[in-house]
Amino acid sequence: MTTEDGSTDGVTGAEADGVDEYADLGATTESAMEIAETSMDRVRELVPDETLADRIRQKSVHATGDPEFQHLVRFTGDTEDEPVVAGARAVLDERPIVTDITMVKAGITGRGHDCPVRKAIGNGSELAKRTGMTRTAASVLELDREGVYDDAVAVVGNAPTAALALADCIEDGTRPAVVVATPVGFVKAAESRERLREVAAARGVPAVTNVGRRGGSGLAAGLTNELVHVASDVRSGEVELP
Amino acid sequence: MTTEDGSTDGVTGAEADGVDEYADLGATTESAMEIAETSMDRVRELVPDETLADRIRQKSVHATGDPEFQHLVRFTGDTEDEPVVAGARAVLDERPIVTDITMVKAGITGRGHDCPVRKAIGNGSELAKRTGMTRTAASVLELDREGVYDDAVAVVGNAPTAALALADCIEDGTRPAVVVATPVGFVKAAESRERLREVAAARGVPAVTNVGRRGGSGLAAGLTNELVHVASDVRSGEVELP
Numbered sequence: 001m002t003t004e005d006g007s008t009d010g011v012t013g014a015e016a017d018g019v020d021e022y023a024d025l026g027a028t029t030e031s032a033m034e035i036a037e038t039s040m041d042r043v044r045e046l047v048p049d050e051t052l053a054d055r056i057r058q059k060s061v062h063a064t065g066d067p068e069f070q071h072l073v074r075f076t077g078d079t080e081d082e083p084v085v086a087g088a089r090a091v092l093d094e095r096p097i098v099t100d101i102t103m104v105k106a107g108i109t110g111r112g113h114d115c116p117v118r119k120a121i122g123n124g125s126e127l128a129k130r131t132g133m134t135r136t137a138a139s140v141l142e143l144d145r146e147g148v149y150d151d152a153v154a155v156v157g158n159a160p161t162a163a164l165a166l167a168d169c170i171e172d173g174t175r176p177a178v179v180v181a182t183p184v185g186f187v188k189a190a191e192s193r194e195r196l197r198e199v200a201a202a203r204g205v206p207a208v209t210n211v212g213r214r215g216g217s218g219l220a221a222g223l224t225n226e227l228v229h230v231a232s233d234v235r236s237g238e239v240e241l242p
Numbered sequence: 243m244t245t246e247d248g249s250t251d252g253v254t255g256a257e258a259d260g261v262d263e264y265a266d267l268g269a270t271t272e273s274a275m276e277i278a279e280t281s282m283d284r285v286r287e288l289v290p291d292e293t294l295a296d297r298i299r300q301k302s303v304h305a306t307g308d309p310e311f312q313h314l315v316r317f318t319g320d321t322e323d324e325p326v327v328a329g330a331r332a333v334l335d336e337r338p339i340v341t342d343i344t345m346v347k348a349g350i351t352g353r354g355h356d357c358p359v360r361k362a363i364g365n366g367s368e369l370a371k372r373t374g375m376t377r378t379a380a381s382v383l384e385l386d387r388e389g390v391y392d393d394a395v396a397v398v399g400n401a402p403t404a405a406l407a408l409a410d411c412i413e414d415g416t417r418p419a420v421v422v423a424t425p426v427g428f429v430k431a432a433e434s435r436e437r438l439r440e441v442a443a444a445r446g447v448p449a450v451t452n453v454g455r456r457g458g459s460g461l462a463a464g465l466t467n468e469l470v471h472v473a474s475d476v477r478s479g480e481v482e483l484p
Binding site: 038042043063101105186189216 | 280281284285305343344345347348349400427428429431454455456457460
């Protein structure tokens with residue numbers, strides 16, 4: 001798969017945090033397959049395995065290496081499964097996956113989907129200069145002006161200000177297919193996710209987020225890849241969407 | 243800065259986990275600067291600020307959003323500061339920074355250094371096919387054959403098998419300037435770092451690692467960026483290396 005920045009690294013998907021050991025998407029050699037199965041087997045001993053939302057919980061544990069993280073994930077929608085269903089549908093519909101920063105984009109799998117993968121950062125530098133807002137926030141607003149976020153898989157892994165900007169866009173009428181937001185840190189990270197959850201709930205936008213200060217690019221990429229994985233299972237008939 | 247894969251994204255450094263809010267390297271707008279100072283101020287309230295090793299501890303907390311992570315970092319060397327000093331010197335000497343996967347490479351700052359930044363993944367696919375070892379492990383062995391790891395900043399953020407392969411290389415005589423290894427997960431991640439620490443100690447290779455299952459690409463990139471940051475402070479006279 002060729003990504004928009006010209007990289008032809010078809011193995012990107014195998015490189016996201018934890019995904020290197022992920023049997024169905026990334027592991028292409030015998031040894032990696034073995035690790036993959038053991039790793040997900042261990043996660044399944046620690047996290048329920050009943051619903052689509054559980055798969056996101058499992059992935060959060062897989063990506064962070066921390067069994068406790070399953071309790072920090074939040075699902076915004078009429079049901080817990082709704083954001084997972086919406087995400088899988090968006091992947092099947094080949095909607096764009098739009099990340100905040102390059103690092104998250106680099107973690108999105110190249111396999112199992114034909115979605116264009118874009119990053120926000122790099123856009124809106126004029127706006128940032130003029131207004132003094134962060135470059136990531138400006139980049140989200142700039143892409144939003146171009147209509148990029150409507151029906152897209154909107155992913156924020158790093159920047160609280162990007163999450164806040166995305167919340168503003170949703171409040172102003174933008175409708176992503178699903179939001180995956182796990183910015184990390186001590187300033188505004190938890191608050192930005194809380195605001196995203198409020199706005200998303202009010203506007204009917206499904207979202208996967210977490211509570212607390214933890215999070216990050218690896219987690220955001222991992223959760224997004226799990227949406228791709230669910231879509232693959234739909235395609236192969238293993239999973240049926242409601 | 244132009245990276246080896248042709249990307250000209252000079253703002254990469256501002257994109258690593260947590261680095262978007264990092265005043266001296268990444269924050270270029272007023273709003274980002276404010277967040278940056280508050281964020282690192284909060285971290286400094288939670289983590290000692292006396293030694294060079296403390297800066298790595300601070301960064302680990304900053305990157306993970308978890309004050310407890312400071313206790314999980316391990317320093318291999320005659321002193322705790324040694325790997326930080328060795329890393330800063332390697333950066334000042336413009337030695338290569340070699341990451342395991344694309345995602346970690348994407349998180350390495352483009353500012354404050356003139357080191358070539360390379361990734362291992364993408365090399366050694368023949369070896370992986372032939373032997374059944376993971377692609378990341380094969381890629382490390384392949385680069386090692388080319389002598390890439392000698393005197394380099396060797397970074398492993400994702401793949402336990404890459405960390406194990408790097409340990410094998412060190413055992414066989416390779417001498418990185420410093421190792422930064424924080425692979426994450428339930429299978430072999432903690433063990434791979436333990437083995438790296440043993441081999442690095444035995445062979446006199448300074449290393450920054452962590453204990454436990456947690457870790458990941460964002461952390462590895464963040465800690466490596468802190469080495470770059472220390473090097474910048476040496477250049478500006480704020481820090482003197484022993």
